[in-house]
Amino acid sequence: MSVWDGFKDAALGRSLVERIAERLDALGATERQPVRLMEVCGGHTHSIFRYGLATVLPPALEFLHGPGCPVCVLPMGRIDDCVAIAEDPRVIFTTFGDAMRVPGSRKSLMQAKADGADIRMVYSPLDALALARRNPDREVVFFGLGFETTMPSTALTVLRAEAEGIANFSLFSQHVTIIPTLKAVLDTPGLTVDGFIGPGHVSMVIGLRPYRFIAETYRKPFVVAGFEPVDVLQSVWMLLGRIAEGRPVIENQYGRVVPEDGNQRARAAMDAVFEERERCEWRGLGSIDRSGVRIRDRYARFDAERRFSVGGAVVADPQACQCGEVLTGTLKPWQCRLFGNGCSPETPVGALMVSSEGACAAWYQYGGARRGAA
Amino acid sequence: MNAITPLRRRRLSVPTVTLSHGGGGTAMRDLVEDVFVSAFAGDAAAPLEDQARMDLAALAAGGDRLAFTTDGFVVDPLFFPGGDIGTLAVCGTVNDLAVGGAVPVMLSCAVVIEEGLAVDTLRRVAASMADAARAAGVRIVTGDTKVVARGACDKLFVTTSGVGVIRRGIEVGIGKARPGDVVLVNGPLGCHGATILAARGDLGLDADLASDCAPLNGLIGDLLDAAPGTRLMRDATRGGLAAVLTELAEASGVGVLIAEEALPVTPAVRGLCELLGLDPLHLANEGVLVAVVPREQAAAALAALRAHPLGGQAALIGGVTSERPGRVVMDTAFGQRTIDLPVGDPLPRIC
Structure with a gap:
């Protein structure tokens, strides 16, 4: 048994479900008044969807799928640019690859590629830099998106x-940061959340300290969690414990990856290159x-937005x-009027249907089992 | 079309294919004879005709229906661990015939070549096709060669068509699954798709991966002998196991319930999928047979698969139910989830 198999151990999972x-x-x-x-x-x-966790947990527990997939919150104006x-x-x-199918107001990058634009999928920004080295007579632009996970x-x-x-490389930055996003969610009128399953890989970079305000100001427990099914279940169990005790604290379930202080070198690189934007548009929010x-x-010559005159509309x-409404948990994906009714993974209207990490695409692809059984 | 039956052996003297090799003149004749005729027909001497000719009585002796299929191959890269475009082109068409219950008999082979391709590359592909045809017990009896300008195709595209004879009494069909039946696969899932992804080199991965590309007709023959009541068979190519199961659930109006723990997946494929956020159920295969058989023939069917070299890891992965018709559901050991078709090519996630 490899170390990973332990985090997929079904017996351990069942015992966590009972607890x-x-x-x-x-x-x-209760189902009517769930946590x-x-x-x-x-x-x-x-x-949660891949392992069907929601199908084995009691209906007295409800998962809200927040705005954590960077592809899902890409606004159309940025795709147009x-x-x-x-x-x-x-x-x-x-x-x-994830960004290829996100709809813009005119077309997606996938459609633009079919229409003749030279668009290439890469697995790392370093691949883009290598392309720039190999093609000195072309302008190579990398579309940087994601939270603090991909930013370093x-x-x-x-x-x-x-x-x-390398003079022919530039970056189009659609990087976003987790803390203002969490604040926006917490300040959403009418939204009731009892606790948060915190992001694992973002926290590997930023550490635990930036989340303290969630416990101190908003009085909500927050558990940074790993991604295997046992990780998620253990985090749920931990959160319920803190809720029962009325003791909102920031905890780390993902200690095997997330150090308390994060990764200082990664943060130093981010701080050197990036600065806050006054305003940032989010799809749906x-x-x-x-x-x-x-x-x-200082790095303006590597900024694609300044290098190419884009609309920025x-x-x-x-x-x-x-x-x-789905992002803030007010609606379940299948309660959206477009769900499966003009908006599907084949022809996404909203970005939540684009990425396999989007709540709607996940519901569409994996969620049928529970609704069918209900 | 030129039937591939050689008059005399010619040898190409140039290292790369040029547009003149598609012009219908002596250059083309030399290419066809050097590369394809010599590989497919050996030294048998016969005049080149525009079509293959076949004896009807000999075909009719093997069964009571003909099966006919065609498939195009555009894989990139042309060569990968476990095979190449030539192996794929033969196995793919042989398998498409065999899963219909047919014994494959003969194939055609049409190639579209981008100018500039090395003649040696073409020779390697032709040799692979000949090897695969020999392994499958079929002959490549006719073909065609076109050369197009640089950029008009990517290196080499191959199209094969095939004819087979369906054995008397064998009635398989995608709509024939019934509640109570069981679902079998012959071996590990996703090897081909994972191999091609890794072979493109973009990932910088050095994984222990090889395509499962293989002719399944021998294995299928053994299965049908052991389980003549077999309801349906498919080779799980593009779209992977998920596509086959979804299709059979819809066509048969039944539900399918599979168990994740029963699915054979190699550690290398599982690792690649974990890393890239892919699902082994969605990855393409080129040597994976999915068979639905009546429960009372399940043990015999599984034993027959396991006795064959291509079925050592054969597994019973689930069953057919009357619940949730049209849907495929998987027990994950934690809960249940629906299996759906992938939208397009699997795209790696970013975080």
């Missing part, structure tokens, strides 16, 4: 481009102050789209 049920009973939670836990990382959303850059014949536009590797790539004097980052003036979400 979770006991704690829910002790709390007096509501929000996960804010798409990886957790994916695990990317498409405009990609359609410049000088440009080789590089991106992670993008920052290090910019630093390396500068060190090597509107603008969240200081929730995104842009490239500092804010494009409203499609009118019928209820991604915002």
Whole structure:
């Protein structure tokens, strides 16, 4: 048995499920008045659906699938800017695969590629830098997106481009930060969350300290969790314990990966390259102050937004789209009026249907078992 | 079309294919004879005709229906651990015939070549096709060669068509699964898809992966001997096991319940999937047979599969139910989830 198999151990899982049920009973939670836990990382959303965790946990526990998948919160205006850059014949536009199918107001990057734009999927920003080295007569643009998980590797790539004097590489930054996002969720009127399953890989970079305000100001427990089924179940069990004790604290279930202080070198690279943006648009949530980052003036020549004149227009979400209500947990994915009714993984309208980490795509793909049984 | 039956052996003297090799003149004749005729027909001497000719009575002796299929192959890279585009082109069409209950008899082979391809590359592919055809017990009897300008295709595209004879009494069909039946697979899932992903080199991974590409007709023959009541068979190619199960659930109007713990997956494929956020159920295979058999023939069927070299890790992975018709559900050991079709190519997640 490898070390990973232990975190997929079914017997351990079953025993955790029993203990979770006991704690829910002790709390007096019911299907009509459930304990509501929000996960804010798409990886957790994916695990919950992939292993069918919601189908074995009592209905007195409700998962809210928060805004943790960076692809899912990509606003249309930003995709439009990317498409405009990609359609410049000088440009080789590089991106992670997930972003390819996100709808823009005109077209997705996938459609732009089919229409002739030179768009290539890469697995790391360093692959984009290698492309720039090999194609000195082309402009290579990397679409940087994601929370603090992916931000350090993008920052290090910019630093390396500068060190090597690679002039034909630039970055389109759609990086976002977790703390303002969590604040926005906590400040959402009418939203009731009893605790948070905290993001594992973001915390590996930022550590635990930045989350303290959640316990101190908002009085909610927060457990940084790993991504295997046993990790998620143990985190749920821990959160229920803190709720029962009325003791909101920040805890770390994912100690095998997340150090208390995070990764200082990664943060130093991020701080060197990026600075806060005043405003940042989110699909479904509107603008969240200081929730995104842009490239500092010192590295302006690596900033694709300054290098190419892009519109930067804010494009409203499609009118019928209820991604915002799903993101904040007000609606279940299948309660959205477009779910399976014009919006599906084949033809996504809202971004939550695009990525396998999006709550709607996960429901669409994996969720049928529970609803069918209900 | 030119039937591949050689008159005399010619040898190409140039190292790469040029547009002149598609022009219908002596250059093309030399290419066809050097590369394809010599590989497929050996030294048998016969004039080149525009079509293969076959004896009806000989075909009719093998069964009571003909099966006919065609498939195009555009894999990138052309060569990968466990096979190449030539192996795929033969195995793919042989398997498409065999899962219909047919004994494959003969294939055609049409190639579209991008100018500039090394003749040696073409020779390697033709040799692989000949080897795979020999292993499957089929002949490649006719073919066609086109050369297109650089950029008009990517190196080499191959299309094979095949004819087989369906044995008397064998009635398999995608709509024939019944509640109570069991679902079997012959071996580990996702090897081909994972191998191609890793072989593209973008991942910088050095994994212990090889394609499962293999002709399944021998294995299927043994299965049908042991379990003549077999309801349906499919080779789980693009879309993987998920696509086959979903299709059979819809076509048969039944539910399918599988157990994740029963699925054979190698540690290398599992590792790659964990790393990239992919699902082994969605990865392509080129040598995985999915068979639905009546429960009373399950033990015999499983024993027959396991006795064959391509079925050593055969497993009973689940059953057919009357619940939730049209849907495929998997027990994950933690809970249940629905198995659905992948939307397009599996795209790696970013975090």
